[in-house]
Amino acid sequence: MWFIRQFSLAWRMLADRPARLALSLVGVAFAVVVMFTELGFKNGITDSSANFAGILGGDLIVVHPRQMHLKSYVTFPGAYLREVEDIPGVASASIICTGADYWSNPQDGSRNRVFIIGVDPDDPMLTVPELKGLGRDLRGEGTVLFDDRVRPELGRVSAGTRSRVGRMPVRVIGLFSLGPNFAYEGNVIMGLDNFYQLSPKNRGRVGLGMLRVAPGQSIAAVRARINERMAGKLVVLTPAEVLGRERKYTTDHAPVGIIFGLGLLVGFAIGTVVCYQILFNEVSDHLPQFAMIKAIGHFPRYLTSLVIQESLILSLGGYLIGLAAGAALYGLLQRSTALQMDLTAPRATLVLVLTSGMCLLAGFLAMKKVHATDPADLF
Amino acid sequence: MSTPAKEVLVDVTAVNHFYGRGEARKQALYDNHLKVHRGEIVIMTGPSGSGKTTLLTLIGTLRAVQEGSIRIGGVELAGLPASEQVRMRRDIGFIFQAHNLLDALTARRNVRMAIELSGAPRSEYDRLADEALGSVGLSNRVTYKPRNLSVGQRQRVAIARALVNKPQIILADEPTAALDKDSGANVVSLLRNLADQRGAAVMIVTHDNRILSVADRIVNMIDGRVLSDIRVKETVAICALLRKCQVFINMSPSDLTDVAQKMSTESFADRAKIIRQGDVGDKFYVIAKGRARIIVDSATGTRTEATLSEGNFFGEVALLRDQPRNATVEAEGDVEAYTLSKPDFLAAVKAHKSFEEQLGAQLFHRS
Numbered sequence: 184m185w186f187i188r189q190f191s192l193a194w195r196m197l198a199d200r201p202a203r204l205a206l207s208l209v210g211v212a213f214a215v216v217v218m219f220t221e222l223g224f225k226n227g228i229t230d231s232s233a234n235f236a237g238i239l240g241g242d243l244i245v246v247h248p249r250q251m252h253l254k255s256y257v258t259f260p261g262a263y264l265r266e267v268e269d270i271p272g273v274a275s276a277s278i279i280c281t282g283a284d285y286w287s288n289p290q291d292g293s294r295n296r297v298f299i300i301g302v303d304p305d306d307p308m309l310t311v312p313e314l315k316g317l318g319r320d321l322r323g324e325g326t327v328l329f330d331d332r333v334r335p336e337l338g339r340v341s342a343g344t345r346s347r348v349g350r351m352p353v354r355v356i357g358l359f360s361l362g363p364n365f366a367y368e369g370n371v372i373m374g375l376d377n378f379y380q381l382s383p384k385n386r387g388r389v390g391l392g393m394l395r396v397a398p399g400q401s402i403a404a405v406r407a408r409i410n411e412r413m414a415g416k417l418v419v420l421t422p423a424e425v426l427g428r429e430r431k432y433t434t435d436h437a438p439v440g441i442i443f444g445l446g447l448l449v450g451f452a453i454g455t456v457v458c459y460q461i462l463f464n465e466v467s468d469h470l471p472q473f474a475m476i477k478a479i480g481h482f483p484r485y486l487t488s489l490v491i492q493e494s495l496i497l498s499l500g501g502y503l504i505g506l507a508a509g510a511a512l513y514g515l516l517q518r519s520t521a522l523q524m525d526l527t528a529p530r531a532t533l534v535l536v537l538t539s540g541m542c543l544l545a546g547f548l549a550m551k552k553v554h555a556t557d558p559a560d561l562f
Numbered sequence: 563m564s565t566p567a568k569e570v571l572v573d574v575t576a577v578n579h580f581y582g583r584g585e586a587r588k589q590a591l592y593d594n595h596l597k598v599h600r601g602e603i604v605i606m607t608g609p610s611g612s613g614k615t616t617l618l619t620l621i622g623t624l625r626a627v628q629e630g631s632i633r634i635g636g637v638e639l640a641g642l643p644a645s646e647q648v649r650m651r652r653d654i655g656f657i658f659q660a661h662n663l664l665d666a667l668t669a670r671r672n673v674r675m676a677i678e679l680s681g682a683p684r685s686e687y688d689r690l691a692d693e694a695l696g697s698v699g700l701s702n703r704v705t706y707k708p709r710n711l712s713v714g715q716r717q718r719v720a721i722a723r724a725l726v727n728k729p730q731i732i733l734a735d736e737p738t739a740a741l742d743k744d745s746g747a748n749v750v751s752l753l754r755n756l757a758d759q760r761g762a763a764v765m766i767v768t769h770d771n772r773i774l775s776v777a778d779r780i781v782n783m784i785d786g787r788v789l790s791d792i793r794v795k796e797t798v799a800i801c802a803l804l805r806k807c808q809v810f811i812n813m814s815p816s817d818l819t820d821v822a823q824k825m826s827t828e829s830f831a832d833r834a835k836i837i838r839q840g841d842v843g844d845k846f847y848v849i850a851k852g853r854a855r856i857i858v859d860s861a862t863g864t865r866t867e868a869t870l871s872e873g874n875f876f877g878e879v880a881l882l883r884d885q886p887r888n889a890t891v892e893a894e895g896d897v898e899a900y901t902l903s904k905p906d907f908l909a910a911v912k913a914h915k916s917f918e919e920q921l922g923a924q925l926f927h928r929s
Contacts, residue, residue, distance in 0.1 A: 188678075192667075199666030199707075475662035478624060479723070480652035480679050482645070559624035561658045562615045562735045562767070 211501020301378025843880025
């Protein structure tokens with residue numbers, strides 16, 4: 184009851200000057216949009232960079248111990264995978280090899296780097312729905328699946344388009360959906376035979392050893408067995424662990440992740456300063472009135488919660504405006520950069536928490552002035 | 563005895579106050595004493611920097627008492643914890659020179675800010691606020707925000723806020739400074755009513771000469787000291803009577819006021835001996851109300867020499883000649899008398915030649 188009454192006072196004090204309130208809200212919203220943008224890029228880059236990890240199927244994946252992330256191209260001998268295949272509980276294994284080469288734009292011949300995923304046409308172990316029907320066709324010479332979420336520079340491509348990857352002539356037999364990232368403009372899936380032809384040095388080697396565990400077998404038990412047998416030679420991970428590792432690597436090591444992470448902090452700092460300015464002015468204008476509130480016998484905590492509520496109103500109002508603007512901006516950025524810009528609930532919540540945090544921080548800074556007022560100065 | 567004892571609401575004793583610390587420490591108040599009674603309006607005057615505002619903020623618990631004692635309604639403020647100080651303020655009505663209304667709130671909501679502290683039931687808030695605003699003539703302005711009110715109306719809202727919880731002590735700082743003559747008079751009569759009807763003690767700091775007449779007492783402060791504490795109403799009443807007395811007839815009004823200010827009021831019951839023959843004389847008396855007999859004991863027996871009535875004086879001979887009382891004066895019915903102490907009486911005689919002459923003439927006449 185007391186809280187609501189005071190909330191209404193805080194609201195009335197802010198709403199008393201609608202023009203100023205609007206400007207303040209826009210100021211907070213600006214900081215919110217900055218944070219959303221930075222967070223969007225940061226996540227967009229992370230999500231996009233890790234997008235390949237997101238389509239890995241199977242139950243377990245074995246990789247070379249020195250392969251810290253999926254773009255390091257560290258491979259291991261195919262013999263290791265055959266050894267793994269013999270371990271009890273492992274139902275089947277499949278090889279994935281990755282590389283990068285240039286894609287020639289079929290319209291103008293310009294070349295862009297694409298990520299190449301070589302898979303076993305019989306059992307690709309990728310969660311790409313299009314592979315279901317087209318997998319076997321990847322055995323044909325120069326047949327590829329092409330990513331349809333690429334940037335326009337790669338040209339207009341559809342099933343039947345002929346072009347080149349590196350020096351190899353290819354024919355697109357279908358499209359799948361993955362999307363570009365900061366390293367590559369697009370993705371191409373091809374059969375392992377074609378892949379080894381394109382990249383002879385990888386012949387007989389494995390980038391990712393995809394494993395399916397036999398029905399009824401515990402994945403953990405199988406994993407332990409592989410670990411025991413292949414210690415020092417291979418590392419066993421689940422697809423989820425590979426994805427997590429990939430995202431973490433981009434966030435921590437790729438400079439873009441750090442840059443936008445810093446950008447988020449800068450947005451927070453800007454927001455705090457903007458909020459502080461707003462609240463400081465608000466408080467300064469009302470100082471004699473605050474002093475009067477003290478003089479008639481309200482406790483200092485009454486003013487504390489009044490200022491906190493003012494800052495919460497500002498943060499909530501500014502956040503809602505910023506959220507709407509942020510959502511619109513995400514759509515715009517996704518269309519123009521083809522980066523994945525998802526406004527997920529946890530991300531929206533994170534920005535809400537940051538916004539409230541910056542307004543509260545500003546509120547506490549402004550509060551010093553409130554508590555420094557001496558009601559005795561009113562006389 | 564002197565004026566009927568009324569409850570003391572504000573009792574300031576030996577208060578010193580300092581501003582600043584170390585080298586910059588400066589004394590603002592020096593050994594202040596002041597009592598304000600129930601129903602009394604005290605106007606505090608003095609040049610700026612004289613300490614009157616400091617004293618007011620100390621009484622209002624807006625500052626902590628450093629040295630000495632201030633009791634508000636019996637509660638000692640010296641050494642009171644901060645949270646209790648805040649609570650004390652709720653029982654005091656503050657009227658500030660700058661009204662300091664919350665400009666985001668209507669008149670009614672501004673007044674409610676104070677009601678919230680009173681413990682009144684929530685359902686009563688609006689009624690109490692409207693009632694208080696009605697009492698200052700703003701019934702038709704309750705939903706106005708301060709910016710839509712005139713300066714005088716804002717000041718009245720502030721007064722409604724100060725008075726809504728019916729405080730026993732009201733502290734006002736230049737309550738009429740921003741007001742025109744009529745609004746100022748309204749405010750003053752409002753304060754007068756509060757003192758008369760609710761028995762509130764009202765202290766007003768002001769430079770506004772127009773409102774001095776409302777005061778029961780005028781306290782003049784200079785350089786952190788109470789220079790004079792004048793009981794205005796009583797002084798005016800005494801002057802009015804003295805002016806009719808033969809003995810003071812030629813005294814100028816300002817001389818008369820000087821004498822009146824030094825006089826006290828004393829009451830005597832029927833047949834009480836006001837002075838006794840043979841006692842050492844210590845006071846001079848003027849009868850304000852009632853009659854008294856002069857009785858002289860001598861070798862020939864006791865006889866009533868004369869009967870004194872309103873405006874007559876007695877007791878001067880013993881003071882002038884430094885002799886014991888030469889007669890007894892006994893009240894005939896209830897008597898009220900104004901008295902002047904011996905040193906004040908002798909000083910007045912010395913200072914005012916006409917007084918001495920008149921005394922001489924009257925004495926001659928009487929004997």
